[in-house]
Amino acid sequence: MHVSHDPTAPAAEAIGFDQFLAVDIRIGTILEAHPFPEARKSAYKLLIDFGPAIGRKRSSAQITEHYALEQLPGLQVAAVVNFPPRQIGKFMSEVLTLGFPDEAGKVVLFHPSTPVPNGGRLF
Template identity: 55%
Template sequence: MEEITWQHFQQTDIRVGTIVEVQEFPEARKPAYKLVVDLGPLGLKKSSAQVTKLYSKEELVGKQVLCVVNLGKKQVGKFMSEVLVTGFEDEEKNIVLAQPATKVPNGSKLI
């Protein structure tokens, strides 16, 4: 893995937000949900997330997640994703969401 500088890392804007809406995304090539994430002062942002194996729609609502907010928009089928919701692959290649250990204000920046 290539090293980056501290300055490079600081350019990545990672914020916490709360998932407020979850919809099915049947048009996605890989199973996914359409999410709406409340990022506090940054507003409501949309994202596509391939987390259908480990999370139901109902249990996602209210979860805080870490989002990269400065990657730019990405077209996913007919859906425009505005932020990247982050996670990790488990042993079975399922996505486990990256979350703060305790609740923090929406829009808080990872430092």
Template identity: 65%
Template sequence: MSDQIDFDQFLAVDIRVGTITRAEDFPEARKPAIKLWVDFGPEIGEKKSSAQITAHYTPDGLIGKQVVAVVNFPPRQIGPMKSEVLVLGLHDSAGGVVLLAPDHPVPNGERMC
């Protein structure tokens, strides 16, 4: 188990839902990855991310999928791309990443509660 944090530290992490509007292979990345463009609604807008999710996903299969992401980390340079959000997932038993997503549609930009 990790070190405990207090509730205010938890609230500092802004985790929101968004819908993938565009996805492309990212051959310039060191590890196999997909570039994502995610719409987080009018307050945040569309943000880019690089995700190492090729074990279970293809770019075409991601369009329209809702995902959960941290939206308040500083941008991070990934090869020639600046990743603006951290899309969240879990490792399966083989080490592939499975995306976290709501099981019912929710409005883009909705904050995790």
């Protein structure tokens, strides 16, 4: 299945509510952000705290266009926490940090406008 980042693309095929519930999207706070020079596409390595039930997880995120390393710690972000870990070079990415494309297709992080408890699940 190909996912289009084109804002003019039609909506994806309809799914059942149970399929939506199978994707576990949680909120977490970025604790650390580091350069990831080994990545094929410009990215950062993130350590994100999802609260006591999920814990701390690592993610590779292609967010270098809009975010400087020093502005990321403390920022809350949404991520899919129940995908299998993915090896990216020598780095194991444990969660998929979520974002939307800007006009140029660069990632803008998806995060709450008001602080919420880490580990909260999207509904």
